[in-house]
Amino acid sequence: MSLLGNGCRTVALSWWILEKTGSAKAIASVLVPAMIVSLVLLPVFGPLGDNFSRKKLIVIADLGRFLVGGVVASMVYYDYFNLVLLAVLYTASSVGTALFNAAEPGIIPLIVEKKKWQTAFQQSYGINAFAGVAGGVVGGLIVSVFGVFCAILTDAASFLIAGLSSNLIRANTVPRRKRKVPPIKSLSHWKAEFFDGFRLLFKIQVLFWLAILAMMINLAQAPLWVALPVFVKLVRNMPAWYLGGLESSIALGAIAGSLILNGIQKFLKRRAILIYCLVLQGIGFMLLPWAPGVILPMAMLFGVGLGSSMANIQFETQLALVIPDSHRSRFNSIIDFLCLGLYPLGTALGSLLIAQSGLYVTLGIMGLLNILMAPLILLIPKLPELLEVSVHKAGGFLKKHYPGIVV
Secondary structure, eight states: OHHHHHHHHHHHHHHHHHHHHOOHHHHHHHHHHHHHHHHHHHHHHHHHHTTSOHHHHHHHHHHHHHHHHHHHHHHHHTTOOOHHHHHHHHHHHHHHHHHHHHHGGGTHHHHSOGGGHHHHHHHHHHHHHHHHHHHHHHHHHHHHHTOHHHHHHHHHHHHHHHHHHHTTOOSOOSOOOOTTSOOOOSHHHHHHHHHHHHHHHHHSHHHHHHHHHHHHHHHHHTTHHHHHHIIIIIISOOOHHHHHHHHHHHHHHHHHHHHHHHHHHTTSOHHHHHHHHHHHHHHHHHHGGGOOTTHHHHHHHHHHHHHHHHHHHHHHHHHHHHSOGGGHHHHHHHHHHHHTTTHHHHHHHHHHHHHHHOHHHHHHHHHHHHHHHGGGGGGSTTHHHHHHOOTTTGGGHHHHHSTTTOO
16 A cells, blocks of 8 residues: 555656756656665664564554654645745655554565565565556546645555554564563663674675675666656656556566566576566666557566566565574674665766756666676675575575674
């Protein structure tokens, strides 16, 4: 529900900002501060997810985002456009996003038996992608028919529904910890767990270097969310529903990727799948501005979503298998922090590049960088074993290669 609302907000805010300013830089000025705050707070909130009920944390996060969404909807209703205030509110919402993202990944391993984790992650990814499809389509239609206000209001309501729904989870989502390790009771205790997470991750080289490579890939892909509204409104002069359709094409590709991944894994090694996924995404970026008509650009973005989902599902599943529950929120938060660490910079640089060199050059550079970075996956030590480790042997992966680091 919240992702459906996010789809509405992405379309609506981009459309509103372009209507008022006509500037890609203005979109970036709202997105980038929120990205930075969300990234910085993600590892800060990680220790909370390893100590307290993850369900309660995501409920708090959703209700907070509901309140902020209501304020943004009021701005639109009264036609009070203030770019600085909009950036502040969007940043405030990102605090809830950081708390949600720190706690949510650790819930599935607590409610699903280990041998079904990949299936669970695939289903979760598919459901989320479906919400992305619906959000993009619904957002575009609502903006086109009813206006920006209704789309933002839908976003706010979705967080309320999501928070109330998450509160119905009956499983115990308090992380499993050894009895001798008490939950966080003081600032110094939180600080110790915060830095312990970074220290341990830096010692697990395969995860560290994979996160660094993902950081560079995300830097190259970051300008997409500024490029798409510019492509639709300023280059193609199309209505808001087409922007929603393009975003939904990415989500449709993600659904397809979650459905076909098991079949592809029977014929290709998982490391090879990662390389092909990056190349596929790069081709999609490069061909997008040159694709004629209405359908072909959607096909390019379908390929981007396809590659993204297959790569992410593999990574998330294997990460869940090898990381103990007592460290899962911290490790996931820090890895996400590293993976997305340059995303705000990429978004800002992308908006500047679009303004200086145009959309065609920007998307071409994005695609080329993706393709060039794909072979670097082959240089990461122990990655093949991490990706191929079975459910029954996953618990021994860290003990075998990094003895004594995580106990």
